[in-house]
Amino acid sequence: MAKPALRALTALVVASLLWVPNVHRLFDDRAGPEGRAETRDALLEAQLALLEDPALRDARLARMRGANAEWDFMGRTFLVLALVNHALARPEARARVLPAVDEVLEETLRLERERGQAHFLMAYAGARPFLDPSGRSVFVDGEIALMLAARQHLARDPRWDAPLAERVAQIEAQLQRGPVLSAESYPDECWTFCNTVALAAIRVSDSVTGDDHAGLLHGWVETAQQRLIDPSTGLLVSSYRLDGTPLDGPEGSSIFLAAHMLTLVDPAFGRAQYQLAREHLGASVAGFGWAREWPAGWQGPADIDSGPVVPLVDASAGASGMAILGAAAFEDEAWTRALHASLALAAFPVEEGGVIRYAASNQVGDAVLLYALTEGPLFDAVGPAPSRSVAMRVEVR
Amino acid sequence: MKTEATMLAAAGALLALYGALEALGLRDWVSVLSGTPAPGVPIEQAMAGGALYVLAYFGAVLGAPILTLAAAVGAVGGWLLRRARSAVSPLSAPARQPGRASRHGSGA
Numbered sequence: 001m002a003k004p005a006l007r008a009l010t011a012l013v014v015a016s017l018l019w020v021p022n023v024h025r026l027f028d029d030r031a032g033p034e035g036r037a038e039t040r041d042a043l044l045e046a047q048l049a050l051l052e053d054p055a056l057r058d059a060r061l062a063r064m065r066g067a068n069a070e071w072d073f074m075g076r077t078f079l080v081l082a083l084v085n086h087a088l089a090r091p092e093a094r095a096r097v098l099p100a101v102d103e104v105l106e107e108t109l110r111l112e113r114e115r116g117q118a119h120f121l122m123a124y125a126g127a128r129p130f131l132d133p134s135g136r137s138v139f140v141d142g143e144i145a146l147m148l149a150a151r152q153h154l155a156r157d158p159r160w161d162a163p164l165a166e167r168v169a170q171i172e173a174q175l176q177r178g179p180v181l182s183a184e185s186y187p188d189e190c191w192t193f194c195n196t197v198a199l200a201a202i203r204v205s206d207s208v209t210g211d212d213h214a215g216l217l218h219g220w221v222e223t224a225q226q227r228l229i230d231p232s233t234g235l236l237v238s239s240y241r242l243d244g245t246p247l248d249g250p251e252g253s254s255i256f257l258a259a260h261m262l263t264l265v266d267p268a269f270g271r272a273q274y275q276l277a278r279e280h281l282g283a284s285v286a287g288f289g290w291a292r293e294w295p296a297g298w299q300g301p302a303d304i305d306s307g308p309v310v311p312l313v314d315a316s317a318g319a320s321g322m323a324i325l326g327a328a329a330f331e332d333e334a335w336t337r338a339l340h341a342s343l344a345l346a347a348f349p350v351e352e353g354g355v356i357r358y359a360a361s362n363q364v365g366d367a368v369l370l371y372a373l374t375e376g377p378l379f380d381a382v383g384p385a386p387s388r389s390v391a392m393r394v395e396v397r
Numbered sequence: 398m399k400t401e402a403t404m405l406a407a408a409g410a411l412l413a414l415y416g417a418l419e420a421l422g423l424r425d426w427v428s429v430l431s432g433t434p435a436p437g438v439p440i441e442q443a444m445a446g447g448a449l450y451v452l453a454y455f456g457a458v459l460g461a462p463i464l465t466l467a468a469a470v471g472a473v474g475g476w477l478l479r480r481a482r483s484a485v486s487p488l489s490a491p492a493r494q495p496g497r498a499s500r501h502g503s504g505a
Binding site for chain 2: 004007008010011012014015016018019020023026059063064066067068307308317345348350359360361362365
């Protein structure tokens, strides 16, 4: 190699060694606690502004539905949970938050009533019948129940009592009928994500009504520990047949949320799942953090859940978004900071007029992030289900 | 110095490209990454524009500073090399006075 070229190459290597470890400093302000609080407030305003501008909201939802109808639905759930957390943390916000929550609930229930649960599901939901005689999706029932329960926890309103009770009864019956105490999200397809959301919904509902489903909740965990654990990682698999046969291995886009939801049932199990997910799926380099969708040995194609996957480092947008929630819920400050640095680097924030959105994201992605940034008050107030020793035992088939 | 000047020019070009795409509003086109392309933009165009913006952005955040630092490292390194060479070059070494021992010589 000619000397000038060698010198240039050496200079580039030295410059890279100087710059790359320090790039994160550009984003440290945004990734630290104060920056995150600013992001939270600006995201909250953006999401509320979207609710207050039906034309803009319809346009955003239509774009998401074009890719995945589930996102329209999940965006509602995470927004409601974030708003409830916000109002629990700041009681003065309750007057503004409650109407917004009720608006989302009313519209969601109306759409489900008029168009059926399929409106919020991907098209293959109609390809064959559900195995459970109810023909219902716990993806829809679980998240609606969680929204209703969270709303009632914030401020109980008699008009939501019956819808919540019916929804919880529906889920309970489905879980009890399931051979592994799980319910289908799609025909013969159970998701850990959806079932743990349903468990959390039941737990939040119990905190409102005084009912006790601890036996069912702990029964689910015991069954999952026996039937739904990937032996190579110790992580819960992401999807399985109604009889418990795994369909997929663990996935980052599922496990971080599942671990969070499980803290309302079995906090030790939830934390253990988070720590395993962090170990098998988490990564941090040079101040930036991300999550992979699959642990080593479970490589799969990028899909609607994983989002785009960055080659070489296997960083998954979907898994990393959920990892932000997991890291926040389990108070993993170092990784939270690293994940937020990545968010500031690679999610392309757009700030205008005191609101923020992420250009690389969409409404559901921003709502997940908002929920992660507000996480704490609701789950802290509800607390885990009574321990196994006092819980009624459920016979597992 | 030509190499360093080229690096600085390349850094400037990367920054200019990013600035131009930002000014044209292409940041919103990266929404194609989340499967929700910018409204009113054909998908192929959105993918190409989004990819170009992402490359330009990382070019500005990673490439331009590295090139700038490399130019500085190269310039400093070149100066140090020239200085070192001039220190050991017999042409530039001070002429010895006849009859005087060198500092390292025995002088005996």
